[in-house]
Amino acid sequence: MDESVTVLKRIEEALPEAAVSRVINPSPSGQHSLLVEPKDLLAVARFLRDDPQLGYDFLSNLTGVDWLDRTVKNKVKKIEIREGEETEVDVVEEQQIPGCLEVVFHLYSLSRKQGPLILRTRTVNRTDRVALPSLVSVWRSAEFQEREVYDLYGVVFEGHPDLRRLLMWDEFEDHPMRKDYIEPDDYEYEPTPHGRVLEKLDRS
Amino acid sequence: MPVPEFDPPTAATGYSLKQREGEEGELLEISMGPHHPSTHGVFRMDVALEGERVVRLKPVFGYLHRNHEKIAEEVTWLSSMPYTDRLDYFNSMTNNWAYALSVETLAGIEPTERAEYIRVIVAELTRLLNHTCLIGFLVMDMGALGTPLMYAFREREKILDLFEALSGSRMMCNYLRFGGCRCDLPADWLTEMNRFLGEFDRFLDDYEKLLTGNEILQARTQQVGSLPAELAISAGVSGPMLRASGVGYDIRKVDRYGIYDRFDFRVPLGEVGDVYDRYMIRILEMRESLGILRQAARDLPEGPIVNSKARLRGFRPKPGEAYGRIEAPKGELGFYLISDGSPQPYRYRVRPPSLVNLTVLEDMCLGHTVADVVVILGSVDIVLGEVDR
Amino acid sequence: MTEGLHGELQKHGVFTTTLEGIHNWGRRNSVWPLQFGLACCAIEMIATSMARYDLARFGAEVFRPSPRQADLMIVAGTVTKKMAPQVVRLYNQMPEPKYVIAMGACAISGGPFKQGYNVLKGIDRFLPVDVHIPGCPPRPEALLHAFMTLQRQIDRQKLTGDERPRHLRAEAPSEYPVPQFGKKDLTPGKNAAVWSPPVSTRSG
Numbered sequence: 177m178d179e180s181v182t183v184l185k186r187i188e189e190a191l192p193e194a195a196v197s198r199v200i201n202p203s204p205s206g207q208h209s210l211l212v213e214p215k216d217l218l219a220v221a222r223f224l225r226d227d228p229q230l231g232y233d234f235l236s237n238l239t240g241v242d243w244l245d246r247t248v249k250n251k252v253k254k255i256e257i258r259e260g261e262e263t264e265v266d267v268v269e270e271q272q273i274p275g276c277l278e279v280v281f282h283l284y285s286l287s288r289k290q291g292p293l294i295l296r297t298r299t300v301n302r303t304d305r306v307a308l309p310s311l312v313s314v315w316r317s318a319e320f321q322e323r324e325v326y327d328l329y330g331v332v333f334e335g336h337p338d339l340r341r342l343l344m345w346d347e348f349e350d351h352p353m354r355k356d357y358i359e360p361d362d363y364e365y366e367p368t369p370h371g372r373v374l375e376k377l378d379r380s
Numbered sequence: 381m382p383v384p385e386f387d388p389p390t391a392a393t394g395y396s397l398k399q400r401e402g403e404e405g406e407l408l409e410i411s412m413g414p415h416h417p418s419t420h421g422v423f424r425m426d427v428a429l430e431g432e433r434v435v436r437l438k439p440v441f442g443y444l445h446r447n448h449e450k451i452a453e454e455v456t457w458l459s460s461m462p463y464t465d466r467l468d469y470f471n472s473m474t475n476n477w478a479y480a481l482s483v484e485t486l487a488g489i490e491p492t493e494r495a496e497y498i499r500v501i502v503a504e505l506t507r508l509l510n511h512t513c514l515i516g517f518l519v520m521d522m523g524a525l526g527t528p529l530m531y532a533f534r535e536r537e538k539i540l541d542l543f544e545a546l547s548g549s550r551m552m553c554n555y556l557r558f559g560g561c562r563c564d565l566p567a568d569w570l571t572e573m574n575r576f577l578g579e580f581d582r583f584l585d586d587y588e589k590l591l592t593g594n595e596i597l598q599a600r601t602q603q604v605g606s607l608p609a610e611l612a613i614s615a616g617v618s619g620p621m622l623r624a625s626g627v628g629y630d631i632r633k634v635d636r637y638g639i640y641d642r643f644d645f646r647v648p649l650g651e652v653g654d655v656y657d658r659y660m661i662r663i664l665e666m667r668e669s670l671g672i673l674r675q676a677a678r679d680l681p682e683g684p685i686v687n688s689k690a691r692l693r694g695f696r697p698k699p700g701e702a703y704g705r706i707e708a709p710k711g712e713l714g715f716y717l718i719s720d721g722s723p724q725p726y727r728y729r730v731r732p733p734s735l736v737n738l739t740v741l742e743d744m745c746l747g748h749t750v751a752d753v754v755v756i757l758g759s760v761d762i763v764l765g766e767v768d769r
Numbered sequence: 770m771t772e773g774l775h776g777e778l779q780k781h782g783v784f785t786t787t788l789e790g791i792h793n794w795g796r797r798n799s800v801w802p803l804q805f806g807l808a809c810c811a812i813e814m815i816a817t818s819m820a821r822y823d824l825a826r827f828g829a830e831v832f833r834p835s836p837r838q839a840d841l842m843i844v845a846g847t848v849t850k851k852m853a854p855q856v857v858r859l860y861n862q863m864p865e866p867k868y869v870i871a872m873g874a875c876a877i878s879g880g881p882f883k884q885g886y887n888v889l890k891g892i893d894r895f896l897p898v899d900v901h902i903p904g905c906p907p908r909p910e911a912l913l914h915a916f917m918t919l920q921r922q923i924d925r926q927k928l929t930g931d932e933r934p935r936h937l938r939a940e941a942p943s944e945y946p947v948p949q950f951g952k953k954d955l956t957p958g959k960n961a962a963v964w965s966p967p968v969s970t971r972s973g
Contacts, residue, residue: 203700203719204488233613237703237714237731280716282703282731286613286627289634292703317616317736320441324735343442343768344887345851345950352886353450359886360954414855417804417834421811422852443852444808446875447885454884463881469809469906533819551809551906765808768849 179293180208186230187220194220199296209280209294214308217297221314224283224293232293235315237282238322240329242302242354245275275302277331281311299331302354310336328353406430410750414443418521418754421764425741425753432749437742441735445768452728457483457695458558460728465552467730468766470510473502473543474708476556481637482704482715483558487697489690494683495560496639500676501573502546502555503706504669508580509539510709510761511620511662512587518659518758519591522600528590535583538576545569559690570677577670577677584666592663601656605744605756608653615739619711620661621760625653631707638706642679643672655759696723703731710734710761730769734762789928796866797828797923800916803839804832805859808846810873810906817909827916836862841919843912844896847875847882848889850955854947857895861944865936868923870915871898874905881905894959895945897935 180198187196187210194216199209212220224232248271256265276298284291299306310333311318322333323342330351333339341348350357413424422443428436448467452460464479465472477499484491491499516532540550545566547553555562591597607617612625622629630647632640648664650657697719705714711733718727737760745753770785778785786794806814818824818832833839836859848856860869871892874880879890892898899922902915926934935941945963948955959966 201700201702203486203698203702205485205700205702207485207702235616236618236705236712237716237729239716239727239729239731241718241727282714282716286629289629294703315616316611316614317739319615319739320735338438341442343445343851345442347950347952349952352447357886359884360958362890362954362958414852415805415836415859422807422855442887443849443855444847445849445851445887446808446847446882447887448882450886451882451884466809466881469812529815530820533816534821537816537819537821550908551813 178206178208179290180210183224183230183293184210186227187223190223190227191216191219196220207292207294209296212295212297214297214299217295218309218311218314220295221281221311224295225314231285231287232283232291233315234284234286234291235281235311235317236284236292237280238311238318238325239280240325240331240353241278241280242329243273243275243278244302244355246273247271248273276300277302277306277329279308279325279331306330307332307334309334310339312336327351330354407435412750412753413440419757420517420762423757423762423764423767425757427750427753429750434745434748434750434753437745437753439738439741441768443768444764446765448769449728449730453725456723457697457725458692460725461556462552462554464730465554466765467732467769468708468710468713468734468763469551470513470763471506471709472551472553473506473555474706474713476553477503477638478704478706478708478713479715480556480558481706482702482717483697485704486700486702486717486719487558487695489559489687491638492560492684492687493681494564495685495687497676497680498561498565498685499556499638500640500643501673501680502543502553504673504676505539505542505573507669507709508666509536511666512536512583514758514761515587515591515659515662518655518755519597521754521758522597528587531583531587531590535580538579542569542573542576545572557686557690557692558695560684560686562686564685570680573673574677577673581670584663584670588663592660597659598656600752600755601659601759602654603652604655604748604752605759606652606654607740607744611740611743612653615743616736617711617740618733618737619707619709619761620665621658621711621737623647624650624657624661626650631705631712635705637704643675645669645672655755658759658761694723696721701727705731708733710763710766711737713766730766732766732769734760734764734767738762738767789926792928793924793926796926797920800827800829800841800868800919800923801831801833801839802829802841802843803836803859803863804834805836805842806845807848807852807856808875810845810876813906813909814843814845814872814912817912822909822913824913824916827913827920829916836860837864839863840866841868841870842896843870843872844876844892844898845872847880848892849885849887850889851887851950853889853892853895853955854949856892857945857947860896861947865943866934867936868899868919869896870900870902870912870919872902872912872915873907874903877901877903889955891964894964895948897963 195213197211199211201208224230250269252267252269253264254267255262278296278298281295283293322336325331327341327343408429410427413419414422424440426438448463464475467475512532512535516529519528543553544550547555607625609625609627612622626649628649645668648661650661699719699721701718703716705712713733714731716729717725720726744756824830871877876892879888882888900915900918902911904911
């Protein structure tokens with residue numbers, strides 16, 4: 177039995193109002209995850225840690241992922257009436273998926289030797305509504321990793337005791353791990369990377 | 381082991397130097413690093429002292445932030461392998477393994493039998509290398525300049541000779557591939573390794589005779605930097621540091637990745653969780669590693685070195701994600717990978733044990749003297765290439 | 770003094786030399802490096818000073834932790850932009866005469882991490898480098914070779930005349946400006962007095 181299914185069932189029993197859904201991972205790794213709404217994140221995290229049947233006491237990995245706005249083209253089969261006959265036609269539908277910043281948590285249970293349980297939560301967009309609750313009060317190991325995500329992705333963790341940049345200097349303005357970050361143009365003569373930087377500059 | 385029932389202490393808020401009323405100028409704020417002989421690289425700690433006692437300690441990172449993750453998202457899957465060598469530059473082989481394991485989980489590739497054995501051999505050799513050098517640096521921080529570190533580096537050179545014969549490079553081996561290893565063992569390599577194992581046994585006895593019972597070492601390490609088990613678990617501490625606090629959690633035993641379930645070895649545990657325990661854990665782990673190495677060398681099967689189904693060039697895993705982790709010498713080294721079906725990873729994240737283990741540095745150091753801070757930091761076992769990436 | 774007389778005197782146990790010769794001989798054989806490691810190359814630097822490679826044979830085993838007591842800065846590893854001001858500051862604190870060895874691909878040019886947004890593309894943008902060693906990391910033998918190259922350079926130094934080294938010319942700078950952290954990059958990104966970008970001409 178997949179771990180995410182049992183945990184989801186347990187969360188639904190204990191926290192019926194929490195909005196948690198399962199995200200299927202199509203790769204052979206089979207590591208499915210649970211998508212939690214930011215408003216319920218703290219409650220779900222506390223429950224996962226304190227519930228004696230689950231006991232996820234070890235937050236191993238916390239990281240960010242940047243999802244840009246994108247359009248997905250889906251091929252849909254539609255039945256159209258042409259010249260009085262019903263024919264099946266492939267229609268390409270464009271679907272707009274808005275971008276977001278995602279934070280992924282990998283939890284383990286040291287007492288039950290279970291894991292990983294993968295939680296993910298998403299900000300509303302990539303620009304102004306990028307706040308998420310901080311989990312430092314649940315697992316201390318979130319402390320530096322949240323600071324790193326704040327530094328590199330710009331996710332603001334509300335309730336973090338000391339939210340400063342971790343890796344870059346304090347005066348630095350950008351969030352360099354974002355996909356649309358433009359590196360400073362400080363290459364001199366190397367053809368390949370220099371060309372790519374210039375390309376990015378042109379696009380901006 | 382019971383589930384801990386507590387809310388972990390949060391780090392001190394704010395960053396300004398607080399002074400007590402009427403006691404002006406009592407606290408002394410110093411910045412240790414980034415250039416400091418005992419910070420094991422370019423690591424900085426902002427320390428506030430009351431007399432000689434530490435009342436606040438804030439680590440400052442980023443002086444070796446080389447953008448490994450960003451670069452990995454711009455190059456192909458295989459091209460990241462040599463970059464992983466440079467994460468924790470003592471242990472290139474285990475870094476390779478963690479990355480290879482994660483990609484194999486992501487793409488569903490099985491490594492070959494012989495490659496699995498060779499992976500265990502090189503990983504355990506790496507563990508020996510890391511732990512000897514770490515202890516050398518640790519006692520150097522206590523003032524034993526030279527001698528133990530010279531011994532450690534003598535043994536390190538022997539291991540590096542083996543790695544060089546195997547992969548062509550001393551430090552940055554770049555040896556593992558998805559589904560196996562890059563090349564087979566050279567002739568007589570196993571004989572050389574067995575000879576080295578015998579020498580290392582004697583070296584460990586000498587090392588212990590020199591250090592373990594030493595009064596100065598015991599005075600400097602016992603009851604210094606104690607780390608309770610609950611805090612260690614909550615702070616995500618892994619590896620020898622976690623086990624020194626008495627938590628029996630070794631990923632080699634729990635996940636049984638590779639073929640570790642075929643070997644007979646014990647997981648040493650500490651009782652107090654102080655610096656001395658962390659030192660002893662590493663000595664004991666080295667002895668267990670020697671046992672694993674002997675078993676692996678005895679059982680090494682013949683066969684292909686790399687899975688013929690694994691593609692190296694033009695490798696594009698199916699969309700999806702995977703998290704793979706191993707018990708690296710410093711703790712849980714994990715790679716979190718997201719593939720979008722293109723030749724480059726969409727997201728490439730390294731879960732660095734050194735960085736996460738440093739979360740509790742302040743808690744361990746509070747109340748100790750500056751001289752102890754150096755020793756406690758040494759016992760955490762960090763490498764800045766991995767902390768900052 | 771002629772060569773013949775010099776040889777003749779030596780046969781009788783009288784050693785003659787020039788002031789310049791003995792001055793350079795003394796300097797060459799007691800170079801004290803700064804104990805200053807940045808990244809991977811630092812481990813090989815330590816290995817060079819250990820038993821098997823034994824840098825002490827060249828009179829340079831005294832690694833000084835304080836820049837005030839050191840003559841030689843071995844820039845061993847990747848210089849990040851966050852670290853570059855400290856490297857320049859350390860160099861400024863060293864007393865003259867002082868030398869710099871750029872050890873490894875990263876210190877020369879950024880090496881494998883050249884694409885990085887936080888990686889300085891070579892320390893010679895801010896400091897005058899005497900010897901470059903390629904390699905990632907260079908073997909200890911390569912560091913020994915670089916060290917012997919530096920010794921030969923010291924041996925050729927003139928005490929008087931127009932070809933005096935920098936530390937004997939009053940007007941030559943001994944300290945270099947420390948770059949500041951900017952919003953996107955270091956400001957300035959390079960010291961034009963030390964380094965100018967090489968001009969590459971490409972056909973087509």
